[in-house]
Amino acid sequence: MVRGIIASGRKVPEDVAVIGHDNWTVFSTDSHPTLTTFDNNIPLIGKTAAHMLIDAINGKVQHGVTLVECPIMVRETTEGA
Numbered sequence: 898m899v900r901g902i903i904a905s906g907r908k909v910p911e912d913v914a915v916i917g918h919d920n921w922t923v924f925s926t927d928s929h930p931t932l933t934t935f936d937n938n939i940p941l942i943g944k945t946a947a948h949m950l951i952d953a954i955n956g957k958v959q960h961g962v963t964l965v966e967c968p969i970m971v972r973e974t975t976e977g978a
Contacts, residue, residue, distance in 0.1 A: 899930065899974065915974040930973035938967050 902913050909915055909930055917924060920936035942965050949959055 899928065899932070910973070910975050910977060916969075920970055925970065925972065933972045933975040934970050935967050936970055938965050941965050 899909055899915055902909055902915070907913050915932065917932050917934040918937055919939075920934040925932045925934045945963060945965060949963070952959060
């Protein structure tokens with residue numbers, strides 16, 4: 898996507914800011930310019946889900962929404978935008 902934006906004559910992030918999610922190294926820090934992303938915190942989501950499943954098996958069913966922190970990792974595709 899960023900290559901297409903640059904190929905069209907626009908500058909990232911001066912003309913177009915780009916943000917992704919998952920914070921996968923191959924897409925975020927191994928790219929140029931480096932990609933701003935949200936870190937979906939997949940290990941914490943898995944750990945939380947496992948605890949909730951074990952609780953449910955043991956009769957302690959949880960209802961509602963569980964929030965998991967997903968920090969933004971600011972990099973070159975949004976810096977100064």
